[in-house]
Amino acid sequence: MVFCFVVGTDPENAFEIEGSAEMSISKLRDIIYEKNKNGFKNFNSNKLNLWKVDIPGDTNDVKMKTLQSRSRDMDKENITIQELGGQKMAPFSDFCNIFMDDSKNIRIIVQPPLSTTTVSLMHIIPDKVKIEIKNNVIKIFPHLDIFSINQLVDVLAFIWNVQAVERVSSSSQNDRALN
Structure with missing residues (x-):
């Protein structure tokens, strides 16, 4: 089990995902997409970037404070993810090789694509x-x-x-x- 946080939401909206040994990160991305399909519109699951992090749920933790203060700042999301020690996960990697133990910490940051509009x-x-x-x-x-x-x-x-x-x-x- 891992907890996920979606960029652009509040840390209190983090949610749990059950993983299995044979599951790929690509499949995990599909599961996360389905769990949040009301918030994810106008793009497919393969557009989600998943970042491995380890952020304790304790509101006094430095990483959690960073996430709380900047979780809605889409303009600087990549900087924030890097400050939190985020490592981008490849879609073909296996869940069990990345997440060996269950944790109550936020372990995945989900980064949706920036909204796009086609204009001349x-x-x-x-x-x-x-x-x-x-x-x-x-x-x-x-x-x-x-x-x-x-x-x-x-x-x-x-x-x-x-x-x-x-x-x-x-x-x-x-x-x-x-x-």
Whole structure:
């Protein structure tokens, strides 16, 4: 048995997974995906990165404090995982070779892919704007998980940019009509 933590959630939402000797990390990834399918949308299980860690559940532990203070900071998630001693697990490795003993510690950090939105180049939103939108969304909707926040930010930024493009294009049409 190992406990898993998903980047973008709170450490209190860590969950237990039962592993077996013959199970691969790829199969473990599928099990984790199924257990969290409501939070994992718009991507397949093979897009999840799994990191081996050892983080005691004690809230006074330095690693747990790091995880608690930065668990929702998607922009710096790779740095945080490295600070926590994370080692990326290969999909073809065997569960039993990595996790030899049961533990009540968080042993796996699950890193979903960053949310992606397909837009044309003329609709790429500056990072400063997206960060400002994201900060406002987090203030207004603190209960939302990071995946929902990122999707909402992408939609709001896209809407904001389309409206800006429409304003520019309608004002240039008005300028041409005046000439």
